[in-house]
Amino acid sequence: MPSQTFAGSLSSPKVDVVVDTGNPLLNHTVDGFLKIGTVAVAKTLVEETYHVVQRGSLSKHNLEDALKKMCKEGAYWGAVAGLYVGMEYGVERVRGTRDWKNAMVAGAVTGAIVSAVTNSKGDKVVMDAITGGAVATGVEIIKYLT
Amino acid sequence: MPSQTFAGSLSSPKVDVVVDTGNPLLNHTVDGFLKIGTVAVAKTLVEETYHVVQRGSLSKHNLEDALKKMCKEGAYWGAVAGLYVGMEYGVERVRGTRDWKNAMVAGAVTGAIVSAVTNSKGDKVVMDAITGGAVATGVEIIKYLT
Structure with missing residues (x-):
């Protein structure tokens, strides 16, 4: 009986893109956007891989669809995280405490x-x-x- | 013209109930449950207060309803947080790294x-x-x- 197993290995992604915009608040925001955006892209990638394994087939259409989803989710999570990280930095500067x-x-x-x-x-x-x-x-x- | 303002002050709640069950994994879980449960109860309290201020009236029924919601949300958030904190502690023990x-x-x-x-x-x-x-x-x- 053919059985289907789902096994995968995930090596630690080392993403360390540092963009210096010259403004500390903006730096925090960009940092949050890039790092959390990467997490969301990885999440979508895992989700799509699971779907492909389950269906057992992969078409060009699926790949395009997955790519679109990765961009959308990455941008959304990144934007929210960037907003939050920038905001916390701003509040800390204004209040003077952590x-x-x-x-x-x-x-x-x-x-x-x-x-x-x-x-x-x-x-x-x-x-x-x-x-x-x-x-x-x-x-x-x-x-x-x- | 009568205007309605919504002002409130929130002092830092100091919740430090420590329940020692004798088992470190269970301690973490109980800790997470109590602390995050408290946050959820406070959140529901703020939400209900906002509703009351907006309606401008407060009845016994509202109070009972708010109390029920506080218990429900507190238990749910607390359970999820306790599960997560306990799980992270367990994984850390098994893997040996943080x-x-x-x-x-x-x-x-x-x-x-x-x-x-x-x-x-x-x-x-x-x-x-x-x-x-x-x-x-x-x-x-x-x-x-x-």
Whole structure:
């Protein structure tokens, strides 16, 4: 009986593109965009590979589709992460301290902006801002737990 | 013209409940559950307060509803976080090193378990595992950027 196994190895990607724009806030944003964009591209690549293995066939159309998805997801995750990292850096500069409240403010602002750009409805934006702030605060706390 | 403003102050909550179960893996899990559960409860509290301010009225029914939501969201976020933190600790013990791959594995396993518990469909579980791994990797990278 032919059986299908899904095995793969993933070597640590070493991505270290550093773009110096001369502005520290912009540098943080670009850094976040590139690094998290890479993670999203890798994620989409794994997803598409899984689909191909499951179907057992690969066509030119699938490849084009996968490439398009990689660009789209990479740009989206990268933009959100860049916004967040830049925002946290900005809040830290303004407040002059580093604590979980920076993460909360940056998360809330990022949530509000992303929500406003994609949905643009009054109440939904406020809810997404609250969720963004809570998620960022949670992640900040998990940092110290792990 | 009467105007309505939404102002509030949030003092840093100091939650430091430490439950020692005698087992380090379980301790991590309980810690994650309590701390992230608290964040989710606070988030729901802020959301409900915003709704009350917007409506301008508060009834017993609203309060009961808010309390129910706080319990539900707190338990859900807490369970996911506890699972993740415990999993990362376990992976670290097994692998013997600390790097972003622990986060990826822990995120993938957590994503798969949460997905299996809530949806339980073959393909969706794999996709959620991939997304969980990618999100955890992204967060791990953001740690070093901020």
